[in-house]
Amino acid sequence: AHETSHKSILLKHPSGAEAEVRLFGATVTSWKVDNTERLFVSKDAILDGSKAIRGGIPVVFPIFGTDEKIKLPQHGFARNSDWEYVGLLTDNDEVSVRFSLKDNQLKQSQRSAWPHSFRLNYTVALTEKTLRTTLVVKNEDEDTFEFKTLLHTYFQISDISKVAVSGLSNLTYIDKVQNAAKVVEENQKVTIAGEVDRVYANVPEEVTIEEDGQAKYRIVKTGMKDTVVWNPWIDKAKGMGDFGDEEYHNMVCVEVGSVADWVKLGGGQTWTGGQVITAL
Ligand SMILES: O=P(O)(O)OC[C@H]1O[C@@H](O)[C@H](O)[C@@H](O)[C@@H]1O
Numbered sequence: 601a602h603e604t605s606h607k608s609i610l611l612k613h614p615s616g617a618e619a620e621v622r623l624f625g626a627t628v629t630s631w632k633v634d635n636t637e638r639l640f641v642s643k644d645a646i647l648d649g650s651k652a653i654r655g656g657i658p659v660v661f662p663i664f665g666t667d668e669k670i671k672l673p674q675h676g677f678a679r680n681s682d683w684e685y686v687g688l689l690t691d692n693d694e695v696s697v698r699f700s701l702k703d704n705q706l707k708q709s710q711r712s713a714w715p716h717s718f719r720l721n722y723t724v725a726l727t728e729k730t731l732r733t734t735l736v737v738k739n740e741d742e743d744t745f746e747f748k749t750l751l752h753t754y755f756q757i758s759d760i761s762k763v764a765v766s767g768l769s770n771l772t773y774i775d776k777v778q779n780a781a782k783v784v785e786e787n788q789k790v791t792i793a794g795e796v797d798r799v800y801a802n803v804p805e806e807v808t809i810e811e812d813g814q815a816k817y818r819i820v821k822t823g824m825k826d827t828v829v830w831n832p833w834i835d836k837a838k839g840m841g842d843f844g845d846e847e848y849h850n851m852v853c854v855e856v857g858s859v860a861d862w863v864k865l866g867g868g869q870t871w872t873g874g875q876v877i878t879a880l
Pocket residue numbers: 652674675752776797798828830855
């Protein structure tokens with residue numbers, strides 16, 4: 601049921617659900633349920649490996665944004681590296697594929713910017729209505745290292761003006777469009793009518809995206825603490841070479857991760873985090 605090429609892996613579930621994962625970044629670039637695409641990938645996305653893919657689910661690791669002390673590109677090296685395809689796993693109703701990335705697959709400059717021995721295992725699993733993406737980080741050093749990580753999911757929506765995100769009320773967020781001000785979310789449902797770039801910290805496990813009053817996606821996270829909500833809106837959209845000027849209407853990023861604080865991982869230890877997204 602799997603068609604492999606050197607560039608992407610296609611997952612097919614007996615129900616008809618499908619997903620595509622590129623080896624570049626282990627980026628999930630398509631998830632179809634009921635023959636309908638659920639992830640947003642820009643029409644201008646660059647797919648030749650020269651830039652992180654604008655859409656789907658890029659994996660952010662080991663930094664979020666940029667970092668003064670760690671000289672890595674924005675959001676780290678995972679989304680810009682060629683991962684190895686480990687193989688296929690199946691059980692009764694779930695079809696899954698696994699990818700891995702080790703420090704020895706990195707460019708020398710990246711290894712010296714983040715000088716740790718590690719292994720990432722990333723599993724993408726499909727059932728009839730769900731997509732599960734799980735990241736395992738193994739510290740293969742003797743010493744503790746620290747990282748941030750995030751699954752930068754771009755959801756496909758019809759009209760941003762009709763979208764609401766629930767599950768975030770009363771939480772404190774860092775507002776990246778207001779100089780990282782800390783703000784308490786007072787709305788029961790978060791709506792988007794301008795540039796939004798927020799890190800909600802310590803988020804309960806379940807968040808729902810609705811459109812036109814109807815729940816569309818449920819996102820359940822495990823092992824990860826925070827949730828980022830991002831829409832570039834008009835000016836940022838125009839400024840991005842790999843994003844159409846009008847595409848902000850059709851996407852919202854709701855990204856599970858551990859980014860507000862560093863995750864400390866002892867030598868020889870493993871950490872697991874991930875999400876299950878359900879198409880409702
Ligand atoms: O353009 P990039 O590097 O893919 O980042 C996209 C966005 O990713 C979000 O997660 C960040 O919070 C935003 O600040 C950022 O603009």
